[in-house]
Amino acid sequence: MPSKGELRLQRLLAEHERWRSRESLNLLASENLSSPSVQRYLSSDMGRRYTLELDQVLHGEKVDNGYAGTRYLDEVEGMARSLAAKLLHGKRASVKPLSGHVAALCVLAPLLPRGARYLAVFPEQGGYDGYAPAYIPSVLGYTARELPVHGPLHEVDVEEVTTKIRREKPEAVILGQSYFVLPYPVRPIADAVHEHGGKLLYDASHVMGLVMGGEFQDPLGEGADVVYGSTHKSFFGPQGGIIAARDIELLDRIEAYMTWRILDNAHWNRIAALTQALLEMERYGRAYASTVVVNARALASELEAQGIPVLGADLGYTRSHQVFLDGATLKARHGLAPPGLARRLERQDILIDLVGRVGTAEATRLGVRKTDMPEIARWIHSAGILGKPVKAQVNAFRRRFKRLRFA
Numbered sequence: 209m210p211s212k213g214e215l216r217l218q219r220l221l222a223e224h225e226r227w228r229s230r231e232s233l234n235l236l237a238s239e240n241l242s243s244p245s246v247q248r249y250l251s252s253d254m255g256r257r258y259t260l261e262l263d264q265v266l267h268g269e270k271v272d273n274g275y276a277g278t279r280y281l282d283e284v285e286g287m288a289r290s291l292a293a294k295l296l297h298g299k300r301a302s303v304k305p306l307s308g309h310v311a312a313l314c315v316l317a318p319l320l321p322r323g324a325r326y327l328a329v330f331p332e333q334g335g336y337d338g339y340a341p342a343y344i345p346s347v348l349g350y351t352a353r354e355l356p357v358h359g360p361l362h363e364v365d366v367e368e369v370t371t372k373i374r375r376e377k378p379e380a381v382i383l384g385q386s387y388f389v390l391p392y393p394v395r396p397i398a399d400a401v402h403e404h405g406g407k408l409l410y411d412a413s414h415v416m417g418l419v420m421g422g423e424f425q426d427p428l429g430e431g432a433d434v435v436y437g438s439t440h441k442s443f444f445g446p447q448g449g450i451i452a453a454r455d456i457e458l459l460d461r462i463e464a465y466m467t468w469r470i471l472d473n474a475h476w477n478r479i480a481a482l483t484q485a486l487l488e489m490e491r492y493g494r495a496y497a498s499t500v501v502v503n504a505r506a507l508a509s510e511l512e513a514q515g516i517p518v519l520g521a522d523l524g525y526t527r528s529h530q531v532f533l534d535g536a537t538l539k540a541r542h543g544l545a546p547p548g549l550a551r552r553l554e555r556q557d558i559l560i561d562l563v564g565r566v567g568t569a570e571a572t573r574l575g576v577r578k579t580d581m582p583e584i585a586r587w588i589h590s591a592g593i594l595g596k597p598v599k600a601q602v603n604a605f606r607r608r609f610k611r612l613r614f615a
């Protein structure tokens with residue numbers, strides 16, 4: 209007989225899964241769906257095991273792994289590393305970081321000494337909070353300086369940024385944002401930072417699936433030294449992190465530092481699941497990534513057609529999986545800001561960020577097409593602006609998509 213606690217836990221999972229994976233329409237830009245095969249690897253025996261590459265002499269004997277029983281795990285890791293390097297156009301890759309944030313720590317700590325300065329977009333302009341002075345810099349002893357961007361879609365003025373880099377000579381420039389709709393002019397920024405021996409780092413957490421699918425941009429091909437980030441936002445892997453570098457030596461430095469400083473066990477079930485997702489990306493990535501972007505642009509213009517203001521019409525709204533609602537105009541026009549809109553939508557089983565960011569990665573994986581966007585935008589208007597019930601239609605729509613696409 210299950211205990212009361214076990215029954216409660218079972219009920220929580222069952223209700224969560226019914227709501228989140230069968231009834232609601234998820235337009236959160238940070239999430240995605242992984243395939244049944246990825247789920248299978250996540251719950252496999254590999255999640256209970258250890259493997260630890262070593263280069264040590266113990267009792268006079270050379271030892272290359274601290275554990276026995278690792279032969280299959282090690283082969284899986286080898287597959288993941290070569291697939292990741294191939295898809296990100298790097299010479300070598302690591303799949304050990306446990307998340308995008310951990311990947312950032314794994315890259316920064318060995319490459320930048322304490323006291324180093326980096327330029328990054330600040331959170332007020334759509335940058336990742338972790339790079340703001342109070343967070344990673346306060347832990348690793350860095351000074352974070354602002355990388356300027358302009359306008360609602362956070363455009364880079366090449367002249368301004370490269371002049372600032374040449375003047376300030378930071379040890380690194382970090383590209384990549386949490387609000388991320390336009391590719392960067394990577395090449396001139398890379399040239400400027402390389403002139404004084406600095407590094408160009410590209411946090412692709414949000415756009416990883418698009419980069420791997422040949423959409424958005426190719427950070428390493430365009431001059432970045434390292435690309436890294438989460439594996440579960442626009443990329444449909446398990447939650448985790450990944451790093452790829454243009455040079456073998458650079459990745460070796462990163463890997464030599466990470467074990468016992470930032471992580472030890474790398475969660476081998478996650479790495480097996482990631483390998484499956486990388487195989488799916490290798491096979492279906494191009495079609496997936498281009499559909500995600502087509503869907504995002506279609507959703508943006510359908511939202512505008514419904515009177516829900518979206519930023520950046522003159523730039524085509526977006527080239528990623530994200531769309532930014534225009535919070536100020538929304539409030540002026542409808543007396544409702546993004547948090548209020550998101551709460552009303554949640555009650556009708558449509559999920560968007562409370563900060564006014566809408567994403568199409570998960571819906572695309574489900575099989576939602578450009579031609580579905582007028583209906584979705586109408587529901588967002590009915591539920592979010594007029595406060596009308598649309599839950600029954602949303603649930604029925606969601607149930608139509610039984611088999612994951614691009615898997």
Ligand SMILES: Cc1ncc(COP(=O)(O)O)c(C=O)c1O
Nearest residue numbers: 307308309310336385386413438
């Ligand atoms: C640009 C960027 N980097 C890193 C992270 C952290 O990723 P994770 O949640 O995988 O640690 C985020 C999270 O949203 C992000 O937006």
